[in-house]
Amino acid sequence: MAGYSYRGRDARGVLVEGLLDALNEAAVADNLMSRGITPLDIRVARGRGFSLGRLKLGERKVSDEDIMFFSRQMYTLMKAGVPILQALGGLRESSQVPAFAAVLGKLREGLDSGRELSIALTDTGVFSPFYIAMVKVGEMTGRLDLIFLRLFEHLEFEKEMRQKISAAIRYPSFVIIAxxxxxxxxxLFVIPSFAKVFKQFNAELPLITRGLIGFSSFTVEYWWLVLLVCIGAAVGVRFWLKTPAGRLKWDRAKLRMPIVGDTVSKATLARFARAFSLSLTSGLPVTQAFAVVAQVVDNAWIAMKLDTMRQGVERGDSILRTAAASRVFTPMVLQMIQVGEESGDVDGLLMEVAEMYEREVAYEVDNLSARIEPILIVCLAGLVLLLALGVFLPMWDLGSAMMRRQG
Structure with a gap:
């Protein structure tokens, strides 16, 4: 498909310009005529490709914030009774992000061709399976405006969590880099200078000093090898994390890390509880809810457990039994699930679980720097002590020897 720019006039005679993706000019003309626009000029858009895959250099891609605010705007417009095609057209014209304007244009094209909104969202390749599943539920239940509001709240929560975690690790990251x-x-510079001084005395150096000098000499002589090993290790780890087995092991290890593991686990379970509650409240079947929520938790290990729970529910087991077998939920959460199943309010109690976990995560994230800071101080003190002993012990020994000679 190629990108085409067009000029035409609508039913009121107003001049209309825009971009379309189509197989040829005839397809563009047919699309415009179906929308009540009389084409005046159609040509290939050189350097202004409308396709989502052809972004110009330096152009910002569609972000989670764009989708979040799109959800809020769609809720407001649909609640006010604005037709969905008119809403998409207005949002596209007012969009300040060319990439997202292209997404909105493609959505409108899909709806013009008779497709459902959920299918049009899938064709863009921008929206997550969870988002698409929720929109599909809204189409089936006739509560699309409410679904957009809940999706906005869900995406807003995800954004706040990312911002808090980013702020919490900013200081430790700076200290580690320093x-x-x-x-x-x-x-590279300090120890070699001391090594030249120590070499002039031809004295036996302490073990710590010999180790520091040896490591420094290796670094100075084979700096290219050290750099190559670091780059190779980084690329290798990144490639390994992209494999299913590597992602599974890493996501499982994150839940068991000291200091941060418990916080990561609670944040993941809070994301699951909120998304699962939203799915059930929107009318999504339990088994389908497990399938789409597994893609939201952003943890391959928890996603595997949720898939196992889905299989258990399909066999006829209760949510409580499958949750207990997964061994990822606390006894209190299991009790909440049990009460929810008995009262028929699983979605409501899961939302309470999500809010409880979110409060705990927010508190722990706010205090994350305070918990990591002592460890960084100890590591920094150990580094300073090692360097001090390696540099000053020989100087102390040499000074003592000279004093004995003078005496």
């Missing part, structure tokens, strides 16, 4: 830079400078 320590790495200090080690590099000391190895």
């Amino acid at each position: 320590m790495a830079a200090a080690i590099a400078v000391i190895n």
Whole structure:
């Protein structure tokens, strides 16, 4: 498909310009005529490709924030009674992000051709399976405006969590980078200078000093090898994490990490509880809810457990039994699920579970820097002590020897 720019006039005679993706000019003309626009000029859009896969250099891609605000705007417009085609057209004209304007244009094209909104969303390749499943439920139940509001709230929660985690790790990341830079400078410039001084005395050096000098000499002589190993390790780890087995092991390890593992586990379970509650409230069947929510939790290990739970429910087991067998939920959460099944309010109690976990995660994330800071201080103190002993012990020994000679 190619990108075409067009000029035409609508039923009121107003000049209309825009971009379309189509197989040829005839297809563009047919599309415009079906929308009540009389084409005046159609030509290939050179350098202004409308296709989502052909973004110009430096052009911002569609972000989660774009989708979040789109959901809120769609809720407001649909609640006000604005037709969905008119809503998409207005949002496209007012969009300040060319990539998302292209998404909205493609959505409108899909609806013009008779497709359902959920299918048009799938064709864009931008929206998540969870988002599409929720919209499909809204189409089936006639509550599409409410679904957009709930999706906005869900995406807003995800954004807040990412911002809090990013703010919490900013200081520790800065300290670690500063320590790495200090080690590099000391190895490349400081220790070699002391090594020349120590070599002039022809004295036996302490073990710590010999180790520091040896490591520094290796770094200076084979810096290219060290750099190559670091780059190779980073690329290898990144490639391994993209494999299903690597992603599964890493996501499982994240839940067991000291200090942060418990917080990651609670954040993941909060995401599951909120998304699952939203799915059930919207009218999604339980088994289908498990399938779409597994793609939202952003953890392959938890997603595998949710898939096992789905299979158990399909066999006729209760949610409580499958949840207990998964061994990822606390006894209190299991009790809430049990009460929810007995009262028929699983979605309501799961939302309470989500809010409880979110409060705990927010508190732990706010105090994450305070928990990591002592460890960083100890590591920094250990590094300083090692360097101090390696550099000053020989100087102390040499000074003592000179004093004995003078005496």
